[in-house]
Amino acid sequence: MLILLALEDIVVDEKTVYRCADDPNMPNLEEIVYSEDDEGVGAEADMNYLDTVMPFWIEAMQDELLQFKLQKVWTLVDLPYGKRAIRTKWVYRNKKDKKGKIEAIRLFLAYASFKDFIVYQMDVKSAFLYGKIEEEVYVCQPLGFEDPKFPDRVYKVEKALYGLHQASRAWIASTPIETSKPLLKDAEAKYVDVYLYRSMIGSLMYLTASMLDIMFAVCACARFQVTPKVSHLHAVKRIVRYLKGQPKLGLWYPKDSPFDLEAYTNSDYAGASLDRKSTTGGCQFLGSRLISWQCKKQTVVANSTTEAEYVAASSCCGQVLWIQNQLLDYGYNFMNTKIFIDNESTIYIVKNPVFHSNTKYIEIRHHIIRDSYEKRLIQVVKIHTDHNVADLLTKAFDVSRFQFLTASIGMLNL
Template sequence: MDVKNAFLHGELEEEVFMRLPPGHPQSHEPDLMCRLHKSIYGLKQSPRAWYAKLSSVLTTVGFKRSNADSSLFVRTGTAGKLVVLVYVDDLIITGDNIDEITKLKHSLQQRFAIKDLGILRYFLGIEMATSPKGFFLSQRKYVLDLLKEANMSDAKPVNTPLDTKLKLSLEGQPLPNISYYQRLVGKLIYLTITRPDIAYSVSIASQFMHFPTMEHFNLVKRLLRYLKGSIGRGIIMKKNESTEITGYCDADWAGNSIDRKSTTGYCTFVGGNLVTWKSKKQAVVARSSTEVEYRAMASTACELIWLKGLLCDLGVSTTQSMSLFCDNQATIHIASNPVFHERTKHIEVDCHYVRAQVQSQVIKTHFVKRYDQLADLFTKPLASPQFQRLLGKLGSINLLDPA
């Protein structure tokens, strides 16, 4: 559902004054001002005022706001369960009772000027195809528009987003149009919502937003050539009865040749379906591969705890321990060892956090061979066979692929 003129519904708590608008009978008098009782477009307070108004309306009809995600509202009752997800003025409504959904729509239409867009098929550039077996998320039209804007609709496709022998530096010919580079990378960042295959390459390109060179622009062009050959790729989520939460974490020690910082990569699954992933450069330089892996493990543990809280708010609670897979034996031993080693004191906070989750049996750590480490995709460039193999295991498929 789409709310028309959403910000005009928000009620201001602060005192906000504005000059009289042009055309007002007294606009020529400089000392007269308007005090706003409701928000208008252009005010910094408008998004917060609209969210407060909408959340109060949903609360009055029995919804509770999720602790894990403030944009998620859930109502559980004898008639069934209703879930509302809010993104500014766009609402997704779902549940297990059609009559309750219809009543909620009617209730919202009485309070706001709101348009019913029907079954969810396209939302914020994300296309969704549904079937009894599950659903498929992609951004096909978004990719086509991006290639058209970059004048690369007829580019020659490549099999991988990055060259395995990639070596970047800060030297080189400066790019004359920095804003063009920043705009392209910004759109690529949004594309990672349904494309885990480009998460690492986009994170590399985004590190040079302040001063890109032609070398960095060529990296973005190769990424666009890869998108040309995989326009229909997206995430498939299959319907099943499992609610098991698992995660894979990996790190590339000192992989950045410029500042020797490492890259954290992780991905999480619910019921065997990929739900979240991340590729991010670590903030500090690590002194050992174990330290790097442990920082990655701590980040993944936080994501798993958040996912468990989110599912609990949705009414899906489980007492089963969450599995965390890592390809570093030393890191797994530190997580279960109650004695701190002298060389691990500088990562003591991460050690304490992960160990607390392991000892309380919220998380169980498991060793996985490097060849089967799914998070390897988010930490380094891979050759085409391994790249395609891991994508298949992540549930990323190309519907337009003839095979």
């Protein structure tokens, strides 16, 4: 859905087109600027492309707005006297996440805890997971999709994402994902409401910004958003039931911990049940303060455990380099950052400057770790598998192992 809600006092890109429904200056389609780069440099839209895509886009928009209406996410009302409606905004641009935004906040919090600073405000309260919204929120009807009977009315938002809070009315789960039941296509099972499923996944993805204990489970469930089945919905509900039993679990940043940068990396070889691709896991610490983590299915099938581990280590190295660069602003110039790896063959390849048969199928971009090692930006250190905390981001575990890893990674009941 290409609607963004923007309060009038929020600064937006001047090249981005946004208007309220009653604005006489709303441009024609030919005047809209399309851009696909991060800097927002305008380029004229390919009108033939828009003519082809627009009917499908409009149909999808109408379908989604209908689902919101059926789920009572909002109701159409007259704007009360003295109230202002939030404007809707069309964005014809490939929006890309600003890499490192969340990590930069965590890095600052880690630094603040190390220096014993007082942080007065770092976030804005969100209504994503609270079901019913108590405050009155009004939104202009989307341009081009106004109700023909009541074109001047506005949406009164009743609740944000409508599915997550309904899933927690049951027993509590001790882990976010089962170990004995891998998620499959489940071809014979019944389909479930795709909008409900996607809204729950979206809410849970929002939570992974601070709760890495559900990261692997959420990523696993997110792979079935196109055609979710009953078993997939049950898996999502299990995550919610786990969260219900952990209302005070969170990251702990102790002020008396050192301020040394170190990282852990791991991979679950061929662990993805659908296509046998491997899962990359990585996490980075400042002392015992976890500031960054990654869980991602690799793009190609690895030929060996070593290749999967090497790709994971390279991804972790890239994040370490970014953190090193960020810490320069804090006056810290970290070199030889330790990356802990539990695979000896991977360590051997990183240290061996000669390319051989074991590496010829690995994409060149993954060899950034070898270059970083030669420049002494990082070092690779062997760690026993049992103590590799990045394991939490690669697979499902039983209760005892899961609780050990969450505690080891710095998650405590606060």
